Amino acid sequence: xxxxxxxxxxxxxxxxxxxxxxxxxxxxxxxxxxxxxxxxxxxxxxxxxxxxxxxxxxxxxxxxxxxxxxxxxxxxxxxxxxxxxxxxxxxxxxxxxxxxxxxxxxxxxxxxxxxxxxxxxxxxxxxxxxxxxxxxxxxxxxxxxxxxxxxxxxxxxxxxxxxxxxxxxxxxxxxxxxxxxxxxxxxxxxxxxxxxxxxxxxxxxxxxxxxxxxxxxxxxxxxxxxxxxxxxxxxxxxxxxxxxxxxxxxxxxxxxxxxxxxxxxxxxxxxxxxxxxxxxxxxxxxxxxxxxxxxxxxxxxxxxxxxxxxxxxxxxxxxxxxxxxxxxxx
DNA sequence: TCCGTGACGCGAT
DNA sequence: GATCGCGCCACGG
Numbered sequence: 256x257x258x259x260x261x262x263x264x265x266x267x268x269x270x271x272x273x274x275x276x277x278x279x280x281x282x283x284x285x286x287x288x289x290x291x292x293x294x295x296x297x298x299x300x301x302x303x304x305x306x307x308x309x310x311x312x313x314x315x316x317x318x319x320x321x322x323x324x325x326x327x328x329x330x331x332x333x334x335x336x337x338x339x340x341x342x343x344x345x346x347x348x349x350x351x352x353x354x355x356x357x358x359x360x361x362x363x364x365x366x367x368x369x370x371x372x373x374x375x376x377x378x379x380x381x382x383x384x385x386x387x388x389x390x391x392x393x394x395x396x397x398x399x400x401x402x403x404x405x406x407x408x409x410x411x412x413x414x415x416x417x418x419x420x421x422x423x424x425x426x427x428x429x430x431x432x433x434x435x436x437x438x439x440x441x442x443x444x445x446x447x448x449x450x451x452x453x454x455x456x457x458x459x460x461x462x463x464x465x466x467x468x469x470x471x472x473x474x475x476x477x478x479x480x481x482x483x484x485x486x487x488x489x490x491x492x493x494x495x496x497x498x499x500x501x502x503x504x505x506x507x508x509x510x511x512x513x514x515x516x517x518x519x520x521x522x523x524x525x526x527x528x529x530x531x532x533x534x535x536x537x538x539x540x541x542x543x544x545x546x547x548x549x550x551x552x553x554x555x556x557x558x559x560x561x562x563x564x565x566x567x568x569x570x571x572x573x574x575x576x577x578x579x580x581x582x583x584x585x
Numbered sequence: 586t587c588c589g590t591g592a593c594g595c596g597a598t
Numbered sequence: 599g600a601t602c603g604c605g606c607c608a609c610g611g
Contacts, residue, residue: 439606492608493608494608494609513593523593523594523606524593525593526592526593527593527608528607529591530591534609550592
């Protein structure tokens with residue numbers, strides 16, 4: 256289940272629920288958080304929430320600026336958005352309402368996604384305007400904002416009431432973005448420390464950051480290096496990220512191709528991970544990367560024996576994944 | 586460019 | 599389970 260929430264101080268909160276087929280199953284407005292809370296508590300643990308509001312105040316990672324890394328990156332792509340101040344107290348009321356919402360969701364067991372593995376049971380920050388741009392590939396032509404929004408959602412969201420206003424559309428857009436997140440069709444902007452903004456993966460390239468963005472950030476997490484305002488290693492390729500990740504799998508642990516793909520920032524590129532590893536087989540501990548069922552790789556020929564020697568537990572000819580799977584960088 | 590190629594993953598049978 | 603089909607995607611020729 257995918258829940259999008261549009262936060263506004265004056266007009267209240269709009270909530271949209273999408274099922275796995277992206278059909279609107281619920282669309283409502285709530286006056287405030289107290290009104291919404293009992294409804295939120297009814298969603299199952301596998302729900303993914305998407306909130307249209309900043310998840311955290313700025314921490315000053317962008318040198319000399321107040322706004323967050325995500326806002327800095329998006330502005331470079333010509334997408335304007337709210338600037339989040341350094342302190343919660345100086346934030347506008349709708350932002351404070353948003354912070355409270357994230358806090359509530361966290362207490363209910365839906366923490367904010369901070370990099371790493373995408374999936375359900377999380378809360379993501381979204382920015383509907385950005386999602387519309389990703390979906391349509393344009394920056395809104397002559398159409399009015401509502402028309403543009405509705406058109407952007409038409410192909411992807413089913414059962415949207417014709418009378419839906421901008422806030423409702425934004426909530427639906429947020430829910431759709433949650434769907435793309437769980438289904439591996441997303442990109443992230445920003446820095447995990449200052450909040451990641453998730454958007455559907457654009458059909459047309461918005462800018463270089465979209466493709467190199469996530470992994471860079473994943474690498475920053477994994478190396479434990481201090482977060483940088485703007486990732487400096489522009490050149491790091493998917494292959495480099497894969498190599499870096501594989502080389503970090505500890506002795507006695509394994510990862511799946513899919514795991515590596517997710518950590519490298521491209522959840523659906525498991526297959527490509529295989530080809531990258533093959534190209535660099537001699538420089539990597541590639542016996543520690545197994546497939547989804549735990550079958551060891553074809554190279555090196557003694558992969559299984561090596562894993563046993565490292566203490567990895569087996570179930571027949573397959574690695575017992577649940578007990579030996581590496582949890583990933585940080 | 587464009588196109589074929591896998592050390593994948595998932596759902597259906 | 600075991601297989602199969604099909605979608606995915608970074609690479610390289």
